[in-house]
Amino acid sequence: MLWASVFDGSLPHALLLFLLALPSPSLQRSTLGERELIPLSTAAISTLVSSPDPLKQLDPKNPSSHLSKIMIPRVPDTDNNTLVRNYIVDKLEELKWHVEQDAFDDKTPFGQKHFVNIIATKDPAASRRIIVAAHFDSKYFPEPNRFVGATDSAAPCAIMLDLAETLNTLLDERAHRLEAGQEDDEDVSDTTLQLVFFDGEEAFVQWTNTDSIYGARHLAEKWATTYALPNSKRRLMGPQSTEIAGIEHLILLDLLGAEDPHIRSYTLDTAWLFDALVSVEKRLGESGAFAYGDEHGMAPEKWSSFFYKRTAMDMNLGGIGDDHVPFLEKGVDVLHLITSPFPSVWHTDRDDGSALHMPTLRRWNIMFRVFMAEYLNLRPDEKTSRSQTAVERSDTDLGA
Numbered sequence: 001m002l003w004a005s006v007f008d009g010s011l012p013h014a015l016l017l018f019l020l021a022l023p024s025p026s027l028q029r030s031t032l033g034e035r036e037l038i039p040l041s042t043a044a045i046s047t048l049v050s051s052p053d054p055l056k057q058l059d060p061k062n063p064s065s066h067l068s069k070i071m072i073p074r075v076p077d078t079d080n081n082t083l084v085r086n087y088i089v090d091k092l093e094e095l096k097w098h099v100e101q102d103a104f105d106d107k108t109p110f111g112q113k114h115f116v117n118i119i120a121t122k123d124p125a126a127s128r129r130i131i132v133a134a135h136f137d138s139k140y141f142p143e144p145n146r147f148v149g150a151t152d153s154a155a156p157c158a159i160m161l162d163l164a165e166t167l168n169t170l171l172d173e174r175a176h177r178l179e180a181g182q183e184d185d186e187d188v189s190d191t192t193l194q195l196v197f198f199d200g201e202e203a204f205v206q207w208t209n210t211d212s213i214y215g216a217r218h219l220a221e222k223w224a225t226t227y228a229l230p231n232s233k234r235r236l237m238g239p240q241s242t243e244i245a246g247i248e249h250l251i252l253l254d255l256l257g258a259e260d261p262h263i264r265s266y267t268l269d270t271a272w273l274f275d276a277l278v279s280v281e282k283r284l285g286e287s288g289a290f291a292y293g294d295e296h297g298m299a300p301e302k303w304s305s306f307f308y309k310r311t312a313m314d315m316n317l318g319g320i321g322d323d324h325v326p327f328l329e330k331g332v333d334v335l336h337l338i339t340s341p342f343p344s345v346w347h348t349d350r351d352d353g354s355a356l357h358m359p360t361l362r363r364w365n366i367m368f369r370v371f372m373a374e375y376l377n378l379r380p381d382e383k384t385s386r387s388q389t390a391v392e393r394s395d396t397d398l399g400a
Helices: 013-020 042-050 066-070 079-094 150-179 214-224 268-287 325-329 358-375 382-397
Strands: 098-108 111-121 128-135 191-198 247-254 334-338
Touching: 042 268, 042 358, 066 079, 066 150, 079 098, 079 111, 079 150, 079 191, 098 214, 111 214, 128 150, 128 358, 150 191, 150 247, 150 358, 191 214, 214 325, 247 268, 268 334, 268 358
Parallel strands: 128 191, 128 247, 247 334
Antiparallel strands: 098 111, 111 191
16 A cells, blocks of 8 residues: 555655545445444444454464464465465355455566455345455565565454454344345345455555556456346346445455554545444443453553544545555545554564554454444344243243
8 A cells, every 4th residue: 555644744746636636526425325323232242242252363373363374475476375365265155155256467567467356245136235345465575575464464354254254144134134024224234245355455566556456456447347237136226337336335454453553534425434433442442342451551441542533624635545546536435444654564574463462453353343233234132132032931931
């Protein structure tokens, strides 16, 4: 990604103007628009926070964790890149998600290279989808290449896999309710979760319009020129809608996992979504959910927010070049979650397991679980309620 800030004046004027350019007017805007997300109950949040273990798959010391499997040098068009891609695909296919491997070739400073995006969709027949995305490739360095990109972006990818595993059964239960006509808001419940793992985000030599975000540029153009197949669920889509028109929002994760991140809202179109995530953070923090061992900075009344406070003066000012840009230019509503300034280990060999702060990584994981469950109108406490009901009925039958 290309670092840019309108707050410190560190970029050349021409580049600054490029990054300040707003997307052209578009009919793409989120179909459902701004809405109030229904907060989960305390019991539901407790379930999501505790099960499954939010650090099990994010532990760099556990060789079988998602993070360890991803956190190897994985430059595009290399054997390691294929290993990581196959691992991600296998894990999502085990969950019965629809997985597409979007393969293509593109010209790079080192000649023609092969890239493969991974697109995993819980319900490919849904009329709309919210996308959570990150890049799974790592930056090229000459041999011996020891760059494993823990924050950039192995940790975000591992969080996405954990998110799929955590929400999978809940998404199935919501689908059954929708089919049975038991959902109060069918529009929200017909929005599915899609995970996109971009290949080729990193520049091979120097970040330019052509040497960067290879996978994102390819996929945005592909979806913008591919018409969606009609089906009965796509009632809110026009008769000639493209695949990109079915995107409710794109949430892009990058450079997450280091201690003390600072995240800001970059666009007014998703300011409400940014605020919803801040609300999740506040509720979890006040409940004591961030508490982790002896970590003083995660204790109730001691933790501090990961997010810059928004003000009434906020505008669409600035941004950071990343995989979201081609989608933003086509009118997709984007929430870019990237720490700024970048971690001090950025693009160095020190961006390894030692760069990750376990309490911070755990906090990100449980925040995303709750945030996405509320966005998708999931009900994590239903299974517990049904079990309790069954016990109560058994007790009644036995004369308890």
